[in-house]
Amino acid sequence: MFGKILFGVFGVLIPVALAYAAAGYLPGTTWPVIALGATAYSMMALNLMLAARLPGTDALFGGLDQIYFTHKWAGITLLVAAFLHQQIKISTDGVQVIETLSRLAVDVAEISFYALVVLVLISFFKRVPRMPKITWEIPYDLWRWSHRLLGVVFAGFVFHQFFVKTPFDNNAFLASYLNILGVLGLSSFLWSQFGFLARRRSYRVTSVVKHPACTIVDLEPTGGGISARPGSFAFVKFSTKGLGEPHPFTVSQVRPNGGIQFSIRGLGDFTRKLRDAIAVGDTARVEGGYGRFDYRRGGSKQVWVAAGIGITPFLAWADHLKAEGTGDIRLIYCVRNPEEAVSIERLHAAQDRVPGFQLTLHQSDTDGRFDAAKLVEYLTFDIGQASLWFCGPAPMREGLVKGLKANGKTPRSVHFERFEFR
Ligand SMILES: Cc1cc2nc3c(=O)[nH]c(=O)nc-3n(C[C@H](O)[C@H](O)[C@H](O)COP(=O)(O)OP(=O)(O)OC[C@H]3O[C@@H](n4cnc5c(N)ncnc54)[C@H](O)[C@@H]3O)c2cc1C
Structure with a gap:
């Protein structure tokens, strides 16, 4: 709950208040339009921070489920705010800026906006809505890529907010606030894409049991292991051919010597291939533990x-x-x-x-x-x-x-x- 309140404060209240402080004196719809843009931008930066699974976020939101919920609905809300911001024109007569850059900033924002619409729709709908007969689902890979590209779209919005002609003073608190969120959002995006290089740990497969309901894989760390609590989950990928994409699984056993176990049910391409291909001696890269599913x-x-x-x-x-x-x-x-x-x-x-x-x-x-x-x-x-x-x-x-x-x-x-x- 506390996390959602913070999200509302930093994603909506502060940008709206700062937009009013920066442009409230201007005529017509100017300040609400700026507030809509600032809100969409702030929520997107915060959403990228949520997606980066930064330490402590789980606890703030009371679990991954609440994070997904906030992340998903913030995505829809910011899309609506960005749409309204884009539709309503405001006057910037008399504002001193480098014209070409400002024009480019508007064009970049427009392209980013259309990309945002497509990517948010792909992210939101797993399958064709209200058509139960059409069982085709958007493949997970496409979904993952759509999510990755959202970081690039945000970079477009950062460029827009930095160079676009605004009818308010660029030294206003609003500009500084958005710049800070821009840096935080982009850094979180980079961390979510490349941070695994620092977070992943190496393991070796020590046992594989083909149980009728799942494949039970035991692993031991080759150096320092992950820190997993009982109930945590981790992303794992294997050196084995065809098993190189990280997938999330609950750590079904945490042993005192750092050994861990996954119990994996064959439900799709990766999990079925794993049952046939995995063998003792294979190496794995594990990233985690995540989650707050904890009976304590x-x-x-x-x-x-x-x-x-x-x-x-x-x-x-x-x-x-x-x-x-x-x-x-x-x-x-x-x-x-x-x-x-x-x-x-x-x-x-x-x-x-x-x-x-x-x-x-x-x-x-x-x-x-x-x-x-x-x-x-x-x-x-x-x-x-x-x-x-x-x-x-x-x-x-x-x-x-x-x-x-x-x-x-x-x-x-x-x-x-x-x-x-x-
Ligand atoms: C927190 C968590 C804990 C899990 N714990 C277990 C467990 O202990 N044992 C178990 O058998 N399964 C577990 N799963 C489910 C497991 O991750 C999926 O069954 C597996 O990733 C499916 O991959 P696939 O390619 O075989 O199937 P697909 O048919 O390709 O995918 C089925 C669904 O799994 C999800 N998925 C696919 N690929 C990925 C990916 N790379 N990353 C994230 N999600 C993906 C998507 O929602 C997809 O629609 C867990 C999932 C989560 C999120």
């Missing part, structure tokens, strides 16, 4: 619900539970049949070791569909007193939360991890 914020009564490969953060948590001082934790692991359950022996070991931890394996083949009523049936305490932690498909989570609410069993808080960025 959840109080003494907790309900953990995992569906399918959504078990990965809970595996890392279960390993991490202390025998003493752990409250009541009930993990419900939803699978179709026992063969699908990943690393179940570690969950049983945690159950034997930690008195407050209990595992329920819900097998939909024999136990039927898992829903809110089933969840309440499995619990020995009131879910109204507990925090709910969920990792699995979004429709299942929404159904559960809705069902619990309808039965007057709303959990004290709901936390979830999404296996998707867009």
Whole structure:
């Protein structure tokens, strides 16, 4: 919440106030038009800062999910503000500037604006809206490139704001504010594109297990490893042919010697290829850990619900539970049949070791569909007193939360991890 307030203050309030201070005395729509441009520009700079995953942002926003939410809606809002800014003409008669540069600044802004429209639309819509029959999705690669190009578009806006003819004094606080945000936005963009060179760590694959539901890959650092908390995720790419693009996976085990594990379900090109191609001795580059999915914020009564490969953060948590001082934790692991359950022996070991931890394996083949009523049936305490932690498909989570609410069993808080960025 605090992060969203800060975003609103720096992205909207300050630019609007400074635009009024710089041009409020001018006639007509001049200052609102400048305020719209300054707001679009400030929000874009802040959005680039969010995309750079700078340390501390997760905590400010209360998790990656809230960051995505702000990032996405700020993108749409700034597009509307940029559109209005571009449509309404203001008079700059009598302003002293280098004419050619100013004209170029207007042209650059116009091209950047149209590029912004296309790129934001690609980013916003994963597939054709309101047409469920068309299942084609914008490929992730195209989406990623569209996001990368947004940094170049911002550079166009920085050029525009620096050289365009403005009807207010260029020494006004507004100009300085926008210049600072320009530098911060561009630096964040460069950091997000090239910072991985400093953040990535080298690992070696020490074990590969082809479980029926996923491929379990163990890695050990060849030098200093990443710092991952249980529940963190990391980007990993391998030296193996065809596996050179970094993908995000939850670290399903964090070992005291720095070793880490990923449990990867074959869902698409990369993850299926990995199952066939990865071998002991391959090298990997890992960047992380990221995320704030951390049960330690959840109080003494907790309900953990995992569906399918959504078990990965809970595996890392279960390993991490202390025998003493752990409250009541009930993990419900939803699978179709026992063969699908990943690393179940570690969950049983945690159950034997930690008195407050209990595992329920819900097998939909024999136990039927898992829903809110089933969840309440499995619990020995009131879910109204507990925090709910969920990792699995979004429709299942929404159904559960809705069902619990309808039965007057709303959990004290709901936390979830999404296996998707867009
Ligand atoms: C925070 C987080 C944690 C995750 N943890 C796990 C885990 O523990 N185990 C597991 O099996 N899966 C996990 N995933 C999902 C995993 O990242 C995707 O299944 C995988 O990247 C799909 O790639 P693909 O090429 O095989 O499939 P595709 O069919 O190409 O992609 C399927 C979807 O995955 C996403 N995706 C694809 N490529 C990338 C990429 N390079 N970077 C980011 N997202 C991408 C896109 O939304 C895409 O629509 C996690 C995802 C996230 C965001």
